[in-house]
Amino acid sequence: MVEVSVVLPTHNRPELMKLGVESVLAQGTTVTGEVVIVFDACPVEVPDVPVPDGWIVRGISNTRSRGLAGARNSGILAAEGRLVAFLDDDDEWLPGKLDAQLRRFAEKPDAMVVGTAMVVDDGDNRIVRRVPSDELSHEDFLRNRNPGLHSSSLMFRREVLLGDLGLIDEELPRSYGEDYDILLRGSALGLVTVVNEPLVRVLWNGQSYYFGQWAAYAEALQYLLAKHPDFATIPAALGRIEAQVAFALASAGKRKESRSWAWRALRHNPGQVKAALALAISWKLVTPQAITKIVQKFGRGI
Template sequence: MQLDVSVVLPTHNRPELMKLGVESVLAQKTSATGEVVIVFDACPIEVPDVEVPEGWTVRGISNTRTRGLAGARNSGILAAEGRLVAFLDDDDEWLPGKLAAQLRRFEEKPEAIIVGTAMVVDDGTNRIVRRVPSDDLTHEDFLRNRNPGLHSSSLMFRREVLLGELGLIDEELPRSYGEDYDILLRGSSLGLVTVVNEPLVRVLWTGQSYYFGKWAAYAEALQYLLRKHPDFATIPAALGRIEAQVAFSLASAGQGKEARSWAWRALRHNPKQVKAALAIAISWKLVTPQAITKVVQKLGRGI
C-alpha cells in the first residue's frame, strides 16, 4: 500500500539538530503512514537511532543531484514513496498537530497545490509567532509579499504535482537561495496555496543557517528570480520590493555603487521601500548590515 506522506529532510553535518527534526515528525499523533527520507548532502549517511512508530520508516540516502539544498530536496522527492511530500530543514522542528492539520486541509481543499502552516521563530531567547495574512494566497499575494510566515519546513505537496505540472526544485538558483519562494511563486501561478494559519513549525534562528550573511549570493539569487518571474514587473510595488532587497544585499556585500543604482530603481517603483533607503545608508557606511539584521531578527523577521 502507498504511504500517506514522505518527509524529505536534507542535511549536511548537523546530526544533533537533524535528529531533533526527525523525532518531531515521528512524534506526530496521527493514523497516517509515512516515512522520513533523510538526504545526506556531501556527508556520510548516518541515520539517527530513534524510536519509530508503527506505520513509519526512517531511511537515509545520498544527494545524487546538484550539491546543495535544491538538489538534496529533489533527490528526496524522487526517492519518496508517499502520495504527499513534506519538507523539513535539518535545523527546524514540527510542532504537535502539524501533520494532522495539513492532512485535513488537503481533504477540505482537494484543489490545493500547496498546503503550509504558520511558524514560530526561535532565536534561542525568544519565540515569536509569525502567521500569514490570509489562509488562501494567490499569485499576486506572493508577488507583492514573500509571506515569510510560510516557511519551507511547513510546506506539503502532492507528489504527483511535484513530478508533473509544478516540477521539481530549481537547481539553477544560485546556492539554492530562495528555492522555497520560487516554488511558491510557481505553485500559486497554477492554483491554490492554502495555509493552516497556526504556528505548527519551530524555526531556529541563531545564526546557524547556511545562508546567513552570504550577501553576494542573496543578490545573485534575487536577480535570478526577477529574470525568471517577469510577473514582478506587472506590479511596480512588487518589483520595487525585490529591487530593494537586491540593493540591500549588494550594499552589504560591499558593492556600493551597484547597490545605489538598484536602490534608486527600487524607490522609483516603490517610494516606500525602507530597505532601499537602508541600502544607500549602508553603501555610504552610515550603518552596518549586521546592526540592522540584529534589530529585525529580534522582531522575528528577516531582511
C-alpha cells in the same frame, strides 16, 4: 501504501537533524509515512530513534547537484508517499502539524500547496509569525514573500511535484529562495492554502548556511526577477525585490551597484525602507549587521 513522505536534507548537523526526525515521529498521526533523510556531501548516518508502527526512517545520498535544491529533489524522487512534506535539518514540527495539513488537503484536494504558520526561535525569544490570509494568490506572493510560510511547513501532492509544478529549481544560486520560487510557481498554477497556526519551530540563531551570504542573496534575487517577469506588472512588487537586491549588494560591499538598484527600487516603490537602508549602508552610515540584529529581535529577516 505510504501516505506521507517527509524529505529532510541535511549536511553535517546530526544532533539538529535528529531533533527534526523525532519531531515528525512524535506527531501521533494514524497515517503511514516515511522520513527520507537526504545526506548532502556527508556520510549516510541514520539516527537511532524509536519509530512508531506504520512509519520508517531511511537515509539516502544526494545524487543530484550539491546543495539544498538538489538534496530536496533527490528526496522527492526517492519518496513513495502520496503527499510530500519538507523539513529543514535545523527546524522542528510542532504537535498536530501533520494532522492539520492532512485535514486541509481533505478539504482542498486540488490545492497546489498546503502550509502552516510558524514560530521563530532565536534562542532567547519565540515569536509567532502567521500569514495574512488562509488562501494566497499569485499576486499575494508577488507583492509579499509572506515569510510566515516557511519551507519546513510546506506540503505538496507528489504527482504535482513530478508533473505540472515541477521539482525544486537547481539553477538558483546557492539554492537561495528555492521555497519562494516554488510558491510563486505553485500560486500561478492553483491554490496555496495555509493552516494559519504556528505548527513549525524555525531556529534563527545564526546557524543557517545562508546567514550573511549577501552576494549570493543578490545573485539569487536577480535570478528570480529574471525568471518571474510577473514582478514587472506590479511596480510595488518590482520595487520590493529591487530593494532587497540593493540591500544585499550594499552589505556585500558593492556600493556603487547597490545605489543603482536602490534608486531603481525607489522609483518603482517610493516607500521601500530596504532601499533607503541600502543607501545608508553604501554610504557607511550604518552596518548590515546592526540592521539584521534589530529586525531579528522581532522575528523578521532581511
